Amino acid sequence: MSNVTLQVEGMSCGHCVSSVEKAVSGVGAAAKVDLQAKQVAVEYDENKVSLNAIKAAIEDQGYDVV
Secondary structure: OEEEEEEEEOOOOHHHHHHHHHHHHHOOOEEEEEOOOOEEEEEEOOOOOOHHHHHHHHHHOOOEEO
16 A cells, blocks of 8 residues: 655645545545645555556646645
8 A cells, every 4th residue: 555645736625625635536546635734645455556547636626745
């Protein structure tokens, strides 16, 4: 398993947290959002999903991974 913390801009509320966590879960990874720090801690199996796929899933929800 790999762990990475992504800086994500555009999150401002509980709905944002839910959207990001569901998007990451949808590609087969686990996410914990820190709304105050604008960070998403992601745990994933690099043999099953790529970091680029995780970033794309977040960006598809309308947020910017920086």
